[in-house]
Amino acid sequence: MKNISQHLGNIDYFRSWQADLRFRKASNLRQIHFVSQISPICSILNISELEAPIIMTTRAMLATEIISQAESYVGIQAGIVRLEDVLKGPSYQAQATPEGPGSMTVLDDAQIIDWPPEAQTVLILGLNHPENDPRLDYWEKGDTWGNRRLREISELLKLWLREEYDIASQPLPYHVEKGGLFLKDAAVLSGIGIIGRNNLLLHPDWGPRIRLRSILLEADLKTTEALQGFSPCENCEGFCQKACPMKAFPQEKYNRPICRKQINYNVVNKVPEGEIGANGKRNLVIKFCRACELSCPVGA
């Protein structure tokens, strides 16, 4: 699959496409500012710099289209980030420590061994996990209900991208060792939220009650910008760290091995809160600790 600049290397096509987009989505287009090096793109497309703003607009409008399609699903906020920026993020630096990525949950996700070589950007999906719908977070029959929903939306978006814009995409698995990305880094960089003192992504409206998923896109799109001026932890007394049953924030910094003891306990001690099974009783589910999440006042 070619990237979007190569794929749409015809200026007339750009013009008519842009007009078509304007016509169809004029009512809900968001304003996106685009700054970019125009010359390299002009030379790829063999056009004059006078034509370039049309292409930049198209690149931004396409990003807007994709985000509005993703956000048409209830409880979803989406962002777009460059893949190379995610791979430079702090989690990739930290991963070099002997501790390793450290995820152990079993999930029936397919392993993605090779990423598409032309993947340039990542579409990040954030799904609200409100406290009054705890089932979204229950691990039942090999996955959480929230994660199933995110997988389903990812597959629908993959079809839509192919049908509407002939863009190839690859939904990624949850686990990094199966080919997934470090999702909090990607979400911060794409402006979905910031990292709080609980070490979780905080969304301005939902706080940490959000779960993430990513889709690689073989398209060079305008990215969404990191959030500015949202720093709720600054004047907070740190309810999240105080609520941790394991005291997993020694020196106020998240400590994975300590947290993991609680998580391992949850895996072994399943609770009967799932669907009603064949025996007429509720299935056993893993109900992971959410104390550092649910104690946060942001979005509560």
Ligand code: B12
């Ligand atoms: C492995 C894993 C675990 C392990 C290890 C956790 C860990 N943080 O090390 C265990 C099983 C213990 C665990 C526990 C939990 N997890 Co977990 N986990 C993951 C997984 C698969 C990978 C995380 C990882 O290894 N990160 C790498 C380590 C080295 O970094 P880190 O501790 O996360 O900290 C990095 C970030 O904070 C980042 N960062 C900090 N500041 C900034 C600033 C900028 C600008 C950027 C770019 C990045 C950045 O840099 C840090 C590294 O230096 C992700 C899914 C995914 N594919 O990303 C889910 C994920 C992080 N977990 C999630 C959740 C919800 C939980 C739990 C609440 C349990 C639960 N109910 O599901 C607890 C919370 C623990 C906590 N307070 O952090 C959610 C987080 C959602 C959110 N709102 O942030 C994720 C994204 C999965 C999902 N379903 O969406 N988890």
Ligand code: SF4
């Ligand atoms: S409880 Fe306070 S310190 Fe903790 S993440 Fe939420 S806002 Fe930040």
Ligand code: SF4
């Ligand atoms: S998930 Fe539970 S044990 Fe882990 S840091 Fe949060 S509150 Fe502590």
